[in-house]
Amino acid sequence: MTTSQPPLQTPVEHLDVLIVGAGISGIGAGRYLTTELPAKSFAILEARGASGGTWDLFRYPGIRSDSDLSTFGYEFKPWRDRQSIADAPKILAYLRETATENGLDERIRYHHRVLAVSWSSADARWTVDVERTDTGEQLRLTAGWVFCAGGYYRYDEGFTPVFEGRDRFRGEIVHPQFWPEDLDLTGKRVVVVGSGATAVTIVPAIAGTAAHVTMLQRTPTYVLPVPREDPIAARLRRWFGDERAHALVRRKNIAQQRAIYRFAQKHPKAARKAIRWVNTKQLPAGFDVDTHFNPPYDPWDQRLCAVPNGDLFRAIREGQADVVTDRIATFDETGIRLASGGHLDADVIVTATGLSVQAFGGVAITVDGEPVTLSDSVAYKGMMLSGVPNLAFAIGYTNSSWTLKIGLLCEHFVRLLRHMDERGLDTARPVLADPGMPTRPFLDFAAGYIQRAVAQLPRQGDRMPWLTSMDYSDDVKLLRADSVVDPELRLTSSRDRLPRPAAAVGA
Ligand SMILES: Cc1cc2nc3c(=O)[nH]c(=O)nc-3n(C[C@H](O)[C@H](O)[C@H](O)COP(=O)(O)OP(=O)(O)OC[C@H]3O[C@@H](n4cnc5c(N)ncnc54)[C@H](O)[C@@H]3O)c2cc1C
Secondary structure, X not given: OOOOOOOOOOOOOEEEEXXXXXXXXXXXXXXXXXXXXXXXXXXXXXXXXXXXXXXXXXXXXXXXXXXXXXXXXXXXXXXXXXXXXXXXXXXXXXXXXXXXXXXXXXXXXXXXXXXXXXXXXXXXXXXXXXXXXOOOXXXXXXXXXEEEOOOOEEEEEEOOOOXXXXXXXXXXXXXXXXXXXXXXXXXXXXXXXXXXXXXXXXHHHHHOOOOEEEEEEOOOOOEEEEOOEOHHHHHHHHHHOHHHHHHHHHHHHHHHHHHHHHHHHHOXXXXXXXXXXXXXXXXXXXXXXXXXXXXXXXXXXXXXXXXXXXXXXXXXXXXXXXXXXXXXXXXXXXXXXXXXXXXXXXXXXXXXXXXXXXXXXXXXXXXXXXXXOHHHOEEXXXXXXXXXXXXXXXXXXXXXXXXXXXXXXXXXXXXXXXXXXXXXXXXXXXXXXXXXXXXXXXXXXXXXXXXXXXHHOOEEOOOOOOOOOXXXXXXXXXXXXXXXXXXXXXXXXXXXXXXXXXXXXOO
């Protein structure tokens, strides 16, 4: 009897493109590849057991977008629902429908976490180390390109500052990223710590169930009511049908977002006054708007919080919720003692204190044996890294819909790949012509979670193509209209780098 021996070397699977993450960005990238470059082999590796990323992970009450879905949704797929500011389950259904319609269900490999990618210039390919999150098995494959769509925060932990006395609290403490499915707030006194998008979503969503909700904030945020449904979009859909209406509403909303952002940047005092006026009209007479809704920074230095149909203000008007602006001295057995001396009684404390930022899905990057330190690299066109070949990443806008940028950079990515294929090139490496160029943080955004993470992110330069634009029309020019050929993007073929065969020398 003969015993069969395992092969000495199992063949390693090779893909033209490896996409990391099956959230809105990774699914979008997959769709651009299948439609624009159908001959390319690719897979989407997803660490979790489900697609959708953010829109599947978060389960807190009221979870919704704060962008309108005509711009947050894909350019290629109309958003048909009446809700313009949409609930997470609707967004998730839309993403999964996109995956199915584009044959991506078969491309997504669940429970596959990408741990590390190492580039070899000699082979012009990445070696990718993967861990199966369900079995712990370690896998290896190779890829010509890596497209990193792993989002910008950690999935396994949120951000919670150290709260003195936390252990003394006898009630329940909940972080919105890990909302317990069976949490019953009926008749409970709830304190929501935080003032960002998550806090302003949760407060009105639980206001009808809890005995009382208090939003406890250290610093106020700009909060603006927005219509949950867009009557103009509904009318355009009736007149022109879904496809045409989607394009029109998208254009309208992009223009609107840009106009508001630009106005706020140019005329911060007037913007502040206008927001204050809107807030005052929504809040009960005598409400202390200046303490609770008048931030120390200018509008849009941090992301504005949208509240659909003013639901937060309604909860305050109806006496179901209130806002306290103060500092936490300590948690105690029955709630939170404030620096001002007051006390908030609580049965449940929700720590809506933010995300723990993580760039590039935590993937370790090595180029020809040298580890890449993200903070030493400079972002090229906001989508590649200086000195790092064949790696693109999806980081979207922080001042408007994230995805508006992702769509444009996917277009640029497929154009670049097509250009290289047509010329037999296999390596694209951004190289700084001026290594002394001054640099600054990749994201100029004052939000706490970005500031905490600046050192983990790449940097940007002071000139194109090293600037990371946050402006849609600048990016339309750079990423959609301009050529992919650029003196600071070195396009080569590994064949040209091979030593020439002896017979050919001197031929
Ligand atoms: C509650 C909430 C609401 C938001 N609302 C808006 C909004 O209204 N408008 C807006 O513009 N932005 C919003 N954002 C920001 C939002 O996260 C992005 O707009 C968008 O959803 C990000 O999509 P993404 O696909 O890039 O990343 P994610 O949604 O984070 O998806 C990343 C995926 O990659 C996977 N992954 C990560 N690392 C690895 C790895 N190493 N290997 C394999 N898989 C990996 C993750 O498991 C995940 O599935 C919101 C964020 C949050 C948290």
